[in-house]
Amino acid sequence: MKILHLEDEKWFHQLILPSLAGHEVVWAETVEVGIRKASRESFDLLLLDRNLKEVDSLGVLRDLKVLQPQAAILILSSDGDVSGISRALDLGADDYLMKSPQVHQELPLRIQQTLRTHAAARWSESRRQELRIGSQIVGESIHSDAMRESVSKVAAFETHVLITGETGTGKEVIASEIHRLRGDPLRPLVSLNCGAITEALFESELFGHKRGAFTGATHDREGLVLAAHGGDLFLDEIGELPLSQQVKLLRFLQEGTFTPVGSTQQVRANVRIIAATNRNLEKEVMDGRFREDLFYRLNVFRITTRPLRERVEDIIPLAEFFLKRLGYPHSRITQEAKRILQHHHWRGNVRELHAVIQRACIESLGEDLKAKHILIQNLGASSEIGVLPQTAREIHGNSFRNYVSKAERNYLSVALEILENDTEALSEKLQMSRATVYNRMKALGIPLPSRKRIK
Amino acid sequence: MSTPGQGRKSHDFQNALLFLETFPVLLRQLMTRERPQAEVELEELIEVYLEKIAVLKCSGDPQ
Numbered sequence A: 001m002k003i004l005h006l007e008d009e010k011w012f013h014q015l016i017l018p019s020l021a022g023h024e025v026v027w028a029e030t031v032e033v034g035i036r037k038a039s040r041e042s043f044d045l046l047l048l049d050r051n052l053k054e055v056d057s058l059g060v061l062r063d064l065k066v067l068q069p070q071a072a073i074l075i076l077s078s079d080g081d082v083s084g085i086s087r088a089l090d091l092g093a094d095d096y097l098m099k100s101p102q103v104h105q106e107l108p109l110r111i112q113q114t115l116r117t118h119a120a121a122r123w124s125e126s127r128r129q130e131l132r133i134g135s136q137i138v139g140e141s142i143h144s145d146a147m148r149e150s151v152s153k154v155a156a157f158e159t160h161v162l163i164t165g166e167t168g169t170g171k172e173v174i175a176s177e178i179h180r181l182r183g184d185p186l187r188p189l190v191s192l193n194c195g196a197i198t199e200a201l202f203e204s205e206l207f208g209h210k211r212g213a214f215t216g217a218t219h220d221r222e223g224l225v226l227a228a229h230g231g232d233l234f235l236d237e238i239g240e241l242p243l244s245q246q247v248k249l250l251r252f253l254q255e256g257t258f259t260p261v262g263s264t265q266q267v268r269a270n271v272r273i274i275a276a277t278n279r280n281l282e283k284e285v286m287d288g289r290f291r292e293d294l295f296y297r298l299n300v301f302r303i304t305t306r307p308l309r310e311r312v313e314d315i316i317p318l319a320e321f322f323l324k325r326l327g328y329p330h331s332r333i334t335q336e337a338k339r340i341l342q343h344h345h346w347r348g349n350v351r352e353l354h355a356v357i358q359r360a361c362i363e364s365l366g367e368d369l370k371a372k373h374i375l376i377q378n379l380g381a382s383s384e385i386g387v388l389p390q391t392a393r394e395i396h397g398n399s400f401r402n403y404v405s406k407a408e409r410n411y412l413s414v415a416l417e418i419l420e421n422d423t424e425a426l427s428e429k430l431q432m433s434r435a436t437v438y439n440r441m442k443a444l445g446i447p448l449p450s451r452k453r454i455k
Numbered sequence B: 001m002s003t004p005g006q007g008r009k010s011h012d013f014q015n016a017l018l019f020l021e022t023f024p025v026l027l028r029q030l031m032t033r034e035r036p037q038a039e040v041e042l043e044e045l046i047e048v049y050l051e052k053i054a055v056l057k058c059s060g061d062p063q
Helices: A010-020 A031-040 A057-067 A082-090 A103-132 A142-155 A171-180 A199-207 A243-255 A281-286 A292-298 A312-325 A335-343 A349-364 A377-383 A397-418 A423-430 A434-444 B004-031 B035-059
Strands: A002-006 A024-028 A045-049 A072-077 A095-098 A161-165 A189-193 A231-236 A271-277 A301-305
Touching (some): A002 A031, A010 A024, A010 B004, A010 B035, A031 A057, A045 A057, A072 A082, A082 A095, A142 A301, A171 A231, A171 A301, A397 A423, A423 A434, B004 B035
Parallel strands (some): A189 A231, A231 A271
16 A cells, blocks of 8 residues: 655654555655645555644645545544544545554554545445436435435335325436336336326226226226236325225235236236325324325335425536426526525425426527526415415414414515525614524525525 | 634644653664664654753643
């Protein structure tokens, strides 16, 4: 292993040198020498003194990170300045070690740990990049990374999957990714929206029927389960399924067999169920609207999609993705337009964003998307209106607080848009302190504007 | 709150203490070296020793 030790005290370098026996060690007494060496040679490990004289060690760390992205970095610090060490770790150092009288004894073990941490971080980063390539799950937030990771994990298994999350958060995309990553082009994917089919038709749609089974059944019909045999059956809005039909689905999940309507013969089918719902199934079970046994059958592997407002980092990548998909690959989104997109509440989630971008494309006539093309104010405002009580029973503390907080959120969001996210101007106009405005925004879930605007 | 200058002074003090604490280790390391080289390094080490003592004398414990 090749090590660069940047340390302006020669005695300290000599102190730890025997601990580095077996490795090729290059000592740099000054930053200039260190930077020169780092720009000419490749190192596996950088040992950096955090208390270099008359130099900002963090600045040096930044430069070294650029010059030696492959190298692990261990910071040696002679004081317990936690914030300094923490900043060094934020800037890409893998670990730190205090310069104590035992430092030469502790160093070999800490180097091993640093190399392991670095390797894990590099693997994790390359894995993230690898999963992003070709994935239909667009986004740069940690939630999107986690979803891609979950999808890639479960794709290879025949385990049933339950996808939960607010409407418009991309549950169908997740289902289709689980199917795609199985990597079998001949494997079928069949979808059924449980909320869009009548109770009477569900059984026949799912399991098929024999000719004459009921009025209008003029010929035999293969159901969706058989069509999905050897593949995936996506049951969207599973929470809408009536109890009477839940039991039929449960029987199939338990036994792997079903009987088409009007038939006496059992048919076996091997199907992986990917179910999705925007309902809270645990609560549905508690309220007796969803069978507990079916819930446990489906809830083998759970993926939860997060609302778009909780993954602000995904908004622009998604908007750009939609732009390309809508046939405007060369259109760009201006900074002002980006800011508006990032600060909207997105109650309709990705679906709402898609609609907004679609409309913006029409408004912009294929040119760059500017703030004036992003027409979301009315959408956001109308979706933020609380519900007024209709009866005496509906008048209670919770409904009042809910109404007031929605109205307050709506007012502050619109005011911020008008004032271009200038919180200082807002606090002046409202005759409130900036801290109060800031705290209200936080409490109401309004995305905070960039730091420079907060001042 | 300490000023940057005070921080540096505190660091120099800690550094000098660390040197004195590890001085025996550094001496033992010297004993494993060949003579002419060891003599040069010993001289350097004594110079650093005097420097660090001066730091300790001048600054005292900044805490």
